[in-house]
Amino acid sequence: MNDQNGTIAKVKQMVRDANNIVVLLGIGTVIESGGENIWSSRECYRLEEKYHKSPDEMMSVEYYSARRDKFFEFYKNEIIANILEPASLYDELVILQKQGKVSKFITQNYYNLECKAGLEDVIELHGNIKHNICPHCGKKFDVEYMQKAKGVPTCDECKCAIRPGVLLFGEKILNGPMTEAVNACEKADLILVLGTNMYDNMVRFCTGDYKGERPPLVLITKEEHYTDRYADLVIHDKVCDVLPQIISKDLPEKKRIKEEDVIVKPVKQNKAAKK
Numbered sequence: 001m002n003d004q005n006g007t008i009a010k011v012k013q014m015v016r017d018a019n020n021i022v023v024l025l026g027i028g029t030v031i032e033s034g035g036e037n038i039w040s041s042r043e044c045y046r047l048e049e050k051y052h053k054s055p056d057e058m059m060s061v062e063y064y065s066a067r068r069d070k071f072f073e074f075y076k077n078e079i080i081a082n083i084l085e086p087a088s089l090y091d092e093l094v095i096l097q098k099q100g101k102v103s104k105f106i107t108q109n110y111y112n113l114e115c116k117a118g119l120e121d122v123i124e125l126h127g128n129i130k131h132n133i134c135p136h137c138g139k140k141f142d143v144e145y146m147q148k149a150k151g152v153p154t155c156d157e158c159k160c161a162i163r164p165g166v167l168l169f170g171e172k173i174l175n176g177p178m179t180e181a182v183n184a185c186e187k188a189d190l191i192l193v194l195g196t197n198m199y200d201n202m203v204r205f206c207t208g209d210y211k212g213e214r215p216p217l218v219l220i221t222k223e224e225h226y227t228d229r230y231a232d233l234v235i236h237d238k239v240c241d242v243l244p245q246i247i248s249k250d251l252p253e254k255k256r257i258k259e260e261d262v263i264v265k266p267v268k269q270n271k272a273a274k275k
């Protein structure tokens with residue numbers, strides 16, 4: 001794209017001027033960290049060949065309840081076998097955070113990359129592989145305990161099967177984090193969507209499902225999608241390659257003021273959404 005350089009300069013200025021950025025992290029940020037998208041058609045095919053079931057079925061609450069041994073076979077082999085390390089894009093986000101510009105990071109990813117990288121104020125809509133809990137006594141277990149367990153991981157106190165810390169298909173996202181995410185996006189002066197597309201449930205829900213007013217939204221993603229036109233600006237490239245170009249390094253570090261102290265400015269009208 002010829003215009004890419006112009007767009008990058010424009011986005012860099014927007015980021016520089018913004019004081020209340022919300023960053024939405026999609027599956028692309030996991031892939032850039034060396035992970036797999038188990039819902040990509042290639043991976044779906046591989047997993048169906050191997051387990052004779054789709055990843056949706058295996059990651060469901062029904063499967064967890066009815067075939068717990070099989071559920072954990074899948075979960076341990078495909079979700080937590082390799083613990084991922086955050087890609088360089090996360091270091092860039094830490095810089096943005098230190099400049100006091102980011103009010104919330106919102107993610108559906110549950111690989112603990114955000115926390116490991118040192119991001120604060122993260123809303124994990126689909127939980128975290130790190131937060132496993134015994135439903136009976138409430139004892140918490142780390143991901144290493146889950147990895148090492150033979151068969152179904154059970155609580156060492158009461159022998160109950162441990163509930164993994166991630167949201168399963170058929171379960172609803174808790175209202176609290178969902179509302180918090182929507183509110184954060186409404187108050188933002190800039191939304192950065194990284195490594196996903198506008199069709200993503202998280203993006204649609206947080207930004208008003210294409211309609212209505214919302215703050216300016218910049219989409220940075222490698223894959224093109226027919227819904228890209230709903231973003232105000234789009235950069236098609238790896239997030240790791242784009243972020244160093246749009247984050248100014250000469251800005252001073254600044255502590256972020258607590259949310260209750262922030263004077264809420266009226267949300268800017270989104271021209272694209274106006275009728």
Ligand SMILES: [Zn+2]
Binds near residue numbers: 138155160
């Ligand atoms: Zn227990």
